[in-house]
Amino acid sequence: MAIRASEQIIHKAAWLYYTHGLRQDEVARQLNISRASVAMYLKKARDTGIVNISTSTQLFTDDVLARQLEDVFGLSAVWVVPQERHAIDPAAEVPAVAASVFIELVNRGDRIGVAWGRTVYTMADVMSFADLQDVTVVQLCGNLGAPYSYRPDQCTMEIARRLNAKGLNFYAPLVLSSEPLAQGLRNEPVIREQLASVADCDLALFSVGTVDEDSHVVKCGALSPDDMHALRDNGAAGVIAGQMIDAKGELLDCDYNRRVISADLGSIRSIPKRMMVVQEDSKLDPLLAALAGGLCSHLVVTAPMAKRLLEHRKSDLRPLSQ
Amino acid sequence: MAIRASEQIIHKAAWLYYTHGLRQDEVARQLNISRASVAMYLKKARDTGIVNISTSTQLFTDDVLARQLEDVFGLSAVWVVPQERHAIDPAAEVPAVAASVFIELVNRGDRIGVAWGRTVYTMADVMSFADLQDVTVVQLCGNLGAPYSYRPDQCTMEIARRLNAKGLNFYAPLVLSSEPLAQGLRNEPVIREQLASVADCDLALFSVGTVDEDSHVVKCGALSPDDMHALRDNGAAGVIAGQMIDAKGELLDCDYNRRVISADLGSIRSIPKRMMVVQEDSKLDPLLAALAGGLCSHLVVTAPMAKRLLEHRKSDLRPLSQ
DNA sequence: CATCGTCGCTGACAAAAGTCAATTCCGACA
DNA sequence: TGTCGGAATTGACTTTTGTCAGCGACGATG
Numbered sequence: 001m002a003i004r005a006s007e008q009i010i011h012k013a014a015w016l017y018y019t020h021g022l023r024q025d026e027v028a029r030q031l032n033i034s035r036a037s038v039a040m041y042l043k044k045a046r047d048t049g050i051v052n053i054s055t056s057t058q059l060f061t062d063d064v065l066a067r068q069l070e071d072v073f074g075l076s077a078v079w080v081v082p083q084e085r086h087a088i089d090p091a092a093e094v095p096a097v098a099a100s101v102f103i104e105l106v107n108r109g110d111r112i113g114v115a116w117g118r119t120v121y122t123m124a125d126v127m128s129f130a131d132l133q134d135v136t137v138v139q140l141c142g143n144l145g146a147p148y149s150y151r152p153d154q155c156t157m158e159i160a161r162r163l164n165a166k167g168l169n170f171y172a173p174l175v176l177s178s179e180p181l182a183q184g185l186r187n188e189p190v191i192r193e194q195l196a197s198v199a200d201c202d203l204a205l206f207s208v209g210t211v212d213e214d215s216h217v218v219k220c221g222a223l224s225p226d227d228m229h230a231l232r233d234n235g236a237a238g239v240i241a242g243q244m245i246d247a248k249g250e251l252l253d254c255d256y257n258r259r260v261i262s263a264d265l266g267s268i269r270s271i272p273k274r275m276m277v278v279q280e281d282s283k284l285d286p287l288l289a290a291l292a293g294g295l296c297s298h299l300v301v302t303a304p305m306a307k308r309l310l311e312h313r314k315s316d317l318r319p320l321s322q
Numbered sequence: 323m324a325i326r327a328s329e330q331i332i333h334k335a336a337w338l339y340y341t342h343g344l345r346q347d348e349v350a351r352q353l354n355i356s357r358a359s360v361a362m363y364l365k366k367a368r369d370t371g372i373v374n375i376s377t378s379t380q381l382f383t384d385d386v387l388a389r390q391l392e393d394v395f396g397l398s399a400v401w402v403v404p405q406e407r408h409a410i411d412p413a414a415e416v417p418a419v420a421a422s423v424f425i426e427l428v429n430r431g432d433r434i435g436v437a438w439g440r441t442v443y444t445m446a447d448v449m450s451f452a453d454l455q456d457v458t459v460v461q462l463c464g465n466l467g468a469p470y471s472y473r474p475d476q477c478t479m480e481i482a483r484r485l486n487a488k489g490l491n492f493y494a495p496l497v498l499s500s501e502p503l504a505q506g507l508r509n510e511p512v513i514r515e516q517l518a519s520v521a522d523c524d525l526a527l528f529s530v531g532t533v534d535e536d537s538h539v540v541k542c543g544a545l546s547p548d549d550m551h552a553l554r555d556n557g558a559a560g561v562i563a564g565q566m567i568d569a570k571g572e573l574l575d576c577d578y579n580r581r582v583i584s585a586d587l588g589s590i591r592s593i594p595k596r597m598m599v600v601q602e603d604s605k606l607d608p609l610l611a612a613l614a615g616g617l618c619s620h621l622v623v624t625a626p627m628a629k630r631l632l633e634h635r636k637s638d639l640r641p642l643s644q
Numbered sequence: 645c646a647t648c649g650t651c652g653c654t655g656a657c658a659a660a661a662g663t664c665a666a667t668t669c670c671g672a673c674a
Numbered sequence: 675t676g677t678c679g680g681a682a683t684t685g686a687c688t689t690t691t692g693t694c695a696g697c698g699a700c701g702a703t704g
Contacts, residue, residue: 034684055367362653
């Protein structure tokens with residue numbers, strides 16, 4: 001909590017440079033150190049969140065598509081990442097936008113729930129450091145096998161580290177082999193408390209997964225490709241925090257879900273700000289399911305995806321109104 | 323609300339430079355403009371709050387004095403501006419610290435009450451620009467005569483401008499010549515609504531005034547120096563949002579207060595974050611009165627003032643405990 | 645239709661910031 | 675006490691950024 005002596009000088013340099021607008025050599029003179037040291041301290045200050053530089057994300061909210069999506073799906077806020085002509089991949093930009101948006105949505109003292117996935121992990125990776133105080137980051141779902149690289153606990157911890165926040169991990173597997181065991185584990189006080197605390201979050205961050213053999217739950221061995229196809233045939237439309245949802249965004253009634261340890265969808269829905277980030281164009285159906293179930297309030301998508309969402313909704317509504 | 327075409331390019335440049343970390347010449351190439359233009363756009367982005375650079379104020383909370391003040395007076399957070407050896411005036415630093423702290427305390431969607439005074443005005447002046455959305459800044463008290471330079475409406479408007487927020491002014495004089503007139507005006511729907519809305523604020527910003535001939539209420543002609551002395555003899559210990567308070571921080575029962583149009587102290591106390599900023603060393607007694615009355619939860623003071631507050635409290639408590 | 649004033653943009657130069665190898669400092673350990 | 679290893683600091687050099695006069699486009703005005 002308290003600033004160590006070695007950090008004090010960094011704070012001072014940052015204050016004089018960024019708040020008072022002195023030049024590096026002036027700061028150096030004031031603090032009786034070399035200008036090179038000042039440059040170094042300032043870099044450190046930026047890297048650790050002592051100094052915070054954030055760019056408005058209005059560029060991405062200010063888009064007809066974003067407005068339409070807000071209206072049509074009743075969302076609080078939508079960010080659309082445009083297709084840049086000369087630029088690189090539009091999808092690659094999504095995590096960067098999402099990370100900025102995410103930081104803007106966090107307030108001091110907040111409790112934040114974080115699920116897992118490649119998108120979330122990439123976001124954590126490009127997220128800038130911030131010096132929020134009294135923020136807690138909680139893991140929304142159990143863990144996967146060790147050799148996997150986007151583990152839920154890693155996502156949680158990395159985001160906590162970037163925000164200078166407290167990370168609350170959750171040491172249970174995401175999927176167990178039998179239902180009674182899962183039930184037993186869910187009733188363990190440590191686990192139960194953490195799952196119950198999800199409803200108290202101010203903000204949640206997650207993506208949505210596809211129901212096919214590319215899904216993380218398949219890749220990490222929790223389900224076989226065949227199981228996955230069977231689930232799909234039984235109505236699974238997407239994966240949220242490791243759980244199968246149907247096309248209405250409700251928890252699918254299936255053996256797999258009963259063996260999962262994760263935050264329940266009701267708790268997630270009761271979180272005021274539920275931020276969903278989707279970078280892959282293949283996730284149209286899962287995303288529609290999540291939207292149908294009211295699982296998200298804040299959405300970050302690519303422009304192509306935004307267009308497809310709107311088209312789908314239009315063709316969906318017309319038959320009904322006729 | 324929507325970004326104008328001319329601003330779009332500024333947003334893009336800022337995004338590429340600050341979020342993606344490209345160099346100015348790379349940004350220039352991407353956007354097909356000269357590097358000089360990029361430099362210009364970036365400056366504009368910083369000046370208008372499209373890009374936000376903020377420095378942690380931990381340096382000022384991390385002080386034994388600050389901790390002691392928090393404990394002793396039961397405050398949520400205290401910032402102490404130290405006496406720098408070589409540096410300039412410690413008091414001159416107070417508004418800069420306060421402005422940074424203030425920005426940190428504001429959240430999106432907040433309603434903020436602002437009182438008036440030289441300190442508040444100076445804060446507004448050094449406050450950086452930010453791009454908060456849906457923030458409303460409301461004026462806490464009526465206005466003073468026109469020729470005055472730190473008018474309440476100016477403080478409110480300037481802060482609203484810096485935050486890109488909506489300013490809610492309040493067109494009534496601070497002091498009227500008769501009590502019935504004041505009562506009538508307070509009951510005007512426009513005025514009544516605004517006064518009632520003060521209790522809904524998330525954050526308030528004010529300073530405290532002295533009860534002597536240097537006070538703004540005297541300088542702007544609302545009270546004569548003799549009136550002021552009389553009020554002091556009757557127990558006035560400080561001025562909050564234009565109203566006289568006694569040493570316990572309660573509204574003084576006096577003719578003057580009955581003629582004032584301002585937010586009532588109860589409403590102010592019900593605001594969760596009440597930030598008080600004191601730069602002058604002469605304001606010890608008024609500050610003690612405000613603290614006694616629970617009128618502030620967040621405090622910014624100089625180190626000398628912090629020491630005096632603590633000494634005073636110690637000598638005050640000892641007789642009681644014996 | 646010419647002229648003027650304004651505004652936005654750029655090229656070229658000056659100023660400031662970033663970088664890194666060399667050096668100093670400091671504590672641990674023989 | 676000496677000396678060794680690693681971290682912190684710095685001087686000198688390079689790269690990047692800030693600035694501003696000057697140019698051209700555009701719209702208003704006589």
